[in-house]
Amino acid sequence: MADSWTFAVARDDLGRSTLVDGATPEVVDGEALLRVDRVGLTANNVTYAVLGDAMRYWEFFPPAARGLGPQWGLPPLWGFAEVVASTVAGVEVGQRVYGYLPPAGHLVVRPDRVDASGFRDASPHRAELPSPYNAYRSTTGDPAYQADHEDLLILFRPLFFTSFMLADQVVDNGFYGAEALLMSSASSKTAYAAAFELRGRGPRLVGLTSPGNLAFTRSLGCYDEVVPYDDISALDTIPTVYLDLSGTPSTRAALRQHLGDRLVRDIAVGLTNQTPNADAAEEVFFAPVQMRKRGQDWGREGLDQRFTEAWQRFTAVVSGWLDVQVGVGPEALQQAWADVLAGRTPPRVGHVVQL
Numbered sequence: 001m002a003d004s005w006t007f008a009v010a011r012d013d014l015g016r017s018t019l020v021d022g023a024t025p026e027v028v029d030g031e032a033l034l035r036v037d038r039v040g041l042t043a044n045n046v047t048y049a050v051l052g053d054a055m056r057y058w059e060f061f062p063p064a065a066r067g068l069g070p071q072w073g074l075p076p077l078w079g080f081a082e083v084v085a086s087t088v089a090g091v092e093v094g095q096r097v098y099g100y101l102p103p104a105g106h107l108v109v110r111p112d113r114v115d116a117s118g119f120r121d122a123s124p125h126r127a128e129l130p131s132p133y134n135a136y137r138s139t140t141g142d143p144a145y146q147a148d149h150e151d152l153l154i155l156f157r158p159l160f161f162t163s164f165m166l167a168d169q170v171v172d173n174g175f176y177g178a179e180a181l182l183m184s185s186a187s188s189k190t191a192y193a194a195a196f197e198l199r200g201r202g203p204r205l206v207g208l209t210s211p212g213n214l215a216f217t218r219s220l221g222c223y224d225e226v227v228p229y230d231d232i233s234a235l236d237t238i239p240t241v242y243l244d245l246s247g248t249p250s251t252r253a254a255l256r257q258h259l260g261d262r263l264v265r266d267i268a269v270g271l272t273n274q275t276p277n278a279d280a281a282e283e284v285f286f287a288p289v290q291m292r293k294r295g296q297d298w299g300r301e302g303l304d305q306r307f308t309e310a311w312q313r314f315t316a317v318v319s320g321w322l323d324v325q326v327g328v329g330p331e332a333l334q335q336a337w338a339d340v341l342a343g344r345t346p347p348r349v350g351h352v353v354q355l
């Protein structure tokens with residue numbers, strides 16, 4: 001019975017995609033079935049696809065299980081799903097969870113470490129993959145959950161966690177002695193969320209963005225200065241940390257040339273430009289490293305509390321300007337993918353799809 005579906009992209013050409021029908025999976029003992037309900041799409045999801053092989057993101061949701069060949073990949077998404085069948089005590093039909101989801105109608109999970117806060121998917125093919133992606137949080141056991149803030153959680157939760165830990169790492173290291181923090185793709189959600197965390201803490205915050213996104217990025221009020229990519233030669237030559245979210249090789253080259261040894265740290269965070277270039281940076285930011293350190297410094301509860309406070313400060317601000325555009329159904333997901341991939345989505349917009 002064709003009552004489920006899967007969206008996939010060609011691994012060697014992310015602009016080529018397919019939507020296929022399939023039967024709703026059956027569950028066996030130890031499994032539960034999630035119906036994917038509401039998800040978001042930002043440049044971060046495209047990055048998962050760009051790094052699909054290198055960082056094993058393609059392995060979370062194997063295409064073969066859905067009758068698709070290995071030339072296809074399922075880009076992971078963040079959002080909410082509903083438990084529609086379960087053989088596992090504590091995972092109940094009707095329960096709503098937040099987590100890492102396939103672009104598909106359903107996901108079979110093997111719940112483990114079940115408690116009031118949710119569960120982990122212990123499916124064998126996910127065992128070796130980074131553990132933060134295997135957690136499903138129950139809405140009823142989640143202090144950050146608010147029913148009327150679901151779209152903010154969908155769009156920002158994983159990004160904001162990175163922004164929070166990135167900002168914290170920079171502060172924790174005394175800003176690496178810099179007088180300026182420079183961010184590329186300053187109009188991206190991850191960049192401006194970090195800027196809101198860093199604002200007023202010491203160094204000057206400078207954003208780099210495309211000419212078309214200058215006005216929006218300036219309007220945010222979280223940067224001291226916003227400069228277009230082709231105006232790097234106008235930047236002050238003061239000790240600067242580069243937090244790179246675009247990954248554009250020519251931007252890095254221009255900065256190195258202009259700043260010379262005043263570029264005191266060069267940290268790769270993202271690649272909205274879709275060109276893998278972590279090797280060219282001095283280091284790659286990886287949130288779990290700083291998270292582990294702060295877990296030791298502050299304890300798990302201290303970290304959670306600081307994160308929740310920062311999340312609440314940020315959502316109070318961002319909800320004032322974010323334009324959530326809600327599409328309906330798998331075709332809307334396919335369209336949103338095409339728009340985000342091509343860079344057609346204005347930075348003010350957040351794509352959410354109700355499936």
Ligand SMILES: NC(=O)c1ccc[n+]([C@@H]2O[C@H](COP(=O)([O-])OP(=O)(O)OC[C@H]3O[C@@H](n4cnc5c(N)ncnc54)[C@H](OP(=O)(O)O)[C@@H]3O)[C@@H](O)[C@H]2O)c1
Nearest residue numbers: 042043044047162185187188189190209210270271272343
């Ligand atoms: N290391 C980590 O753990 C981690 C965690 C979260 C996110 N990230 C990364 O941070 C980056 C930003 O993610 P996000 O979801 O926050 O992005 P987003 O809000 O969707 O960012 C949109 C911005 O990215 C740039 N952009 C979008 N499409 C583009 C295209 N096709 N070509 C060139 N530039 C394009 C534009 O910014 P400009 O005009 O300002 O350049 C655009 O305004 C992603 O690469 C993501 O993977 C990394």
